[in-house]
Amino acid sequence: MNEQHAAQDKTCGAIQIALDDRLDGSLSAERDDNLENHLVACGDCREYQEDLSAMRRGLGALPLLRLPDDALDAVLAATVEHQQRSSMRWRQFALKGLATAAAVALGILLPTMLVSRPSAAVREAEVDEAITQARYVLDFTAHALQRAERTTIDEVIESGVAPVLRRVSAVWTEMPLVKTWRSGT
């Protein structure tokens, strides 16, 4: 008999939890059927269901406790407005970022997609040609830089340093360092 009571209590405990779910609207149809079958036979659980519903109504009927405070209303309104503006800025930033990324991707992919793909041999020859041309350009640039550097130094020496040296002493123009520089050795 005690075992029967214990088993029944265990069932009633589970049923009462299910009644909470039913009250919250989260009970499945199958569980609802099982619950109904139990309620038909169990007065305790029927009473619990009635009490639960009444309690829920009673708690829901407790008044909303307003707090009249204009200053706090203003703080809350300012907070919400700031958060909404901030949220909009982030959305705009994200949209711009996406648009930029899409444009870059299209800029890279479209030319590749539009140009027909040559054979492997032709591609290799083109690469070699490109490397050769790049070397020419680099050499030319290096020579140009050297010439520009030398020209600049010559001009500085001639216009700036040499006159000073000549004015200081005729002997200084004969200094090996200046002679060597001007002769280019």
Add this chain to the structure above:
Amino acid sequence: MSEKDRVHTYAAWMLQDLEEARDVTQEALLRLWQRREPVQQPAARTWLVRTAHHLCLDRLRRRRNGSAVPLEALSTMLSTNGDGPECSAVQAELRVTMGRALASLSARDRAVLAMRDIGGMRYMEMSKVLDQPLGTMKVMVHRARTRLRRQLLQAGVHP
């Protein structure tokens, strides 16, 4: 219901004291303003209740005796600051009885009932406020309702 009043109602039921509830509400809203950048809508609503909950717990811990709120305070809370249709004397008495039974529960039980059955919060929001899994939240609500029912029956009131 504005968020301010929602927080105030919650704090009032947790603390059973309108002055302290006002303080908690002010503190929570000011903190939200200070954290207006990291805390964005719509998470702000849950953040407010969570902040108010912790502020209430701090005040409850600081209370010396932790005893039940005097009946006068509860009646004042229910009659002078309420918002809703005019109710009969019987309904008013039932409100006080319900309020007293609620006030006699533990802070944890009051918290879950104030959020769920008074404030209408969803279980998911409540789980974020109390840092509990969803399944645990449902069990907590069930136990709180069971204990409330027991309090009402002990008071001779059939819900």
